[in-house]
Amino acid sequence: MSSVSNLERYKADLKRLTNTAEALVYAMKLDYAPTHFRKQATEQIGAEEAEQLIKNLPPFKANYERWYSEASALLKQVMPDRLEDFRRHYQIPKGRKEIDYGNYVIEDFMQGSILKLGGTVHVDGGAAIPHLESQTRILAACAARFESSLFDIRQLVHADVLDSELAGARELLKNKFVRPAGVVAGIVLERHLQEVVASHDVKVKARPTLGDFIQALKDAEVLTTPDWRRLQHLNELRVRCTHNKGSEPTAEDAEDLIAGVDRTIKTLF
Structure with a gap:
């Protein structure tokens, strides 16, 4: 798109x-x-x-x-x-x-x-x-x-890129590449939260993790408590897909992560 x-x-x-x-x-x-x-x-x-x-x-x-x-x-x-x-x-x-x-x-x-x-x-x-x-x-x-010529399409372009990458994650999952699908979805979520942090001028530490972005947005009251908990859960799914230690991620884990990221990039700005 x-x-x-x-x-x-x-x-x-x-x-x-x-x-x-x-x-x-x-x-x-x-x-x-x-x-x-x-x-x-x-x-x-x-x-x-x-x-x-x-x-x-x-x-x-x-x-x-x-x-x-x-x-x-x-x-x-x-x-x-x-x-x-x-x-x-x-x-x-x-x-x-x-x-x-x-x-x-x-x-x-x-x-x-x-x-x-x-x-x-x-x-x-x-x-x-x-x-x-x-x-x-x-x-x-x-x-x-x-x-208007003043209309900033930067966010629209940003949304297009994330939509495209998330479509790639779905294709990976469709072909049973569960862990890579989760990794891509996690990257999409991190990039989007980085944009949200910037748009709200929220301060974060140097080299922040996804968890740092989530907590910073919560502390700045950009996130409600239910949204914060939902993003924490998505981060847990991302960790499961990214790290080889611990339990192996399931297709359901990756599917839930992709769906949650899709919802986030369409509702959190």
Whole structure:
């Protein structure tokens, strides 16, 4: 896979996620005020098309979380400077003591939260709709980033190289070269973590090992504890494949290592 095809893949993902976002905005409005939404749609596009639109909308609460996760991953890779803003529209603010219109977010909508004062609803799910519309605009801004001469394709090229090397590890395993497959996968993981350390400006000692990279990222709070444990396990599998001492690595060991490395290079940046 070339850097161009990798870029095209990101563009295709963006188009799909943007189209889904538009449908989710409609679905959210339908969830919040079904009668009003149906009436408004009928007035704008006619009864028959309105019914077809409503029929084709994805259930909001069943589909938003997946869209949010995928959109966050894309932003993290392509436009990381907007990721925190994107998340802010979803996540309940830390330390919030009570709900008001200004701090009601999409997570509140997902939980069905409302604010009543004296038996009257003062804040409800309608307050979350502008947040989803803002998320949609942030995601759409990625399209301009792709066309900008300032867009840094270094990470895309880096991802291409690692994908190619990992494909080589799979081919080795397919031909029953278990230990070499694990060695190659371990090298891919080490190179990727070296890139992650550099992108986060994390300090490491001279001539660091894979274990040093993992611990440095944990100490810098780039890794969560579950991610740190998962990478520690991958390092153990790598050691088993690399060193002749100890138990012989199995095909399952190499397969788990390759799968874990593949997940890491696609989710940790």
